[in-house]
Amino acid sequence: MKRYLTVDDIGDLSQALKEAAEVKKNPYAWDTLGKNKTIVLIFFNSSLRTRLSTQKAAMNLGMNVIVLDVNNDGWKLETEFGVVMDGDKPEHLREAVPVIGRYCDIIAVRSFASFEDRDADYEERILSQFIDHAGVPVISMESATRHPLQAFADLYTIEEHKSKDKPKVVLTWAPHPRALPQAVPNSFVEWMKVADVELVVTHPKGYELAPEFSDGVTVEYDQKKAFEGADFIYAKNWASYNDYGKILSKDKSWTVDEEKMALTNNAKFMHCLPVRRNMIVTDGVIDSENSIVVEEAANRVVSAQVVIKRMLESLN
């Protein structure tokens, strides 16, 4: 495996889920695979789960880990091309990426959507610099358009908790005070379309995802109707794609609450975290026994470890 950016990069999902189960059962079975190999984790944006789980996964495989928080640890990096660099950014990504590639065997990078230019975000202009110039395999730890380590962990969590072969999985938009990227819902939809689930997406009008993700997906604008009979409720906020990066609604009637959960088939509640309580979801739902958000976050180690393991196996 040379890159991990989209669902296509993981290959056969049932094989990936089988491998995830093996890794979860015996996380130290490959603890010499990464001996004398180094992974650099580069963050252009904040993180709790992604940083710790990816580091833990690499350590389980015996790797050396270097973490670089671009905004606090190094030179500020210029990411635009053709600019006169007379501002506060003394180094360009174009040099930094190949240099970092010389110090490691795998690079993992987090770089969110800027919301300044939809084309630039959806062309993944920063991530593609790493793919084109790092010279080593690249893992997305959330890019402008996708969060594949999260989606893999989400699917594995559903697999662990499902009580029927083809569960009904509902992705619901929920309100949030800030404009959030579409990466998590995009990846969730991308993965669930391939998985053996009945996927329904519900959101207010205006929050349609980009066509490359939403094509072929059932969208139900009535949230309560969408929740009927659901086995999993996956809540997430995202900003508008069509009116790019804008908040069109903060309507708290979309908050996931006990009354709506009562319409489901005793559904499990999921969220990628961090979550705004009593905006996205009520305390009562997230604190209920049906909430599996912590197990979901714990499975981020599993998804990262499968991906890094595959990359190490392709290096050796």
Ligand code: CP
């Ligand atoms: N879910 C997730 O990616 O969490 P962090 O932003 O804390 O890494």
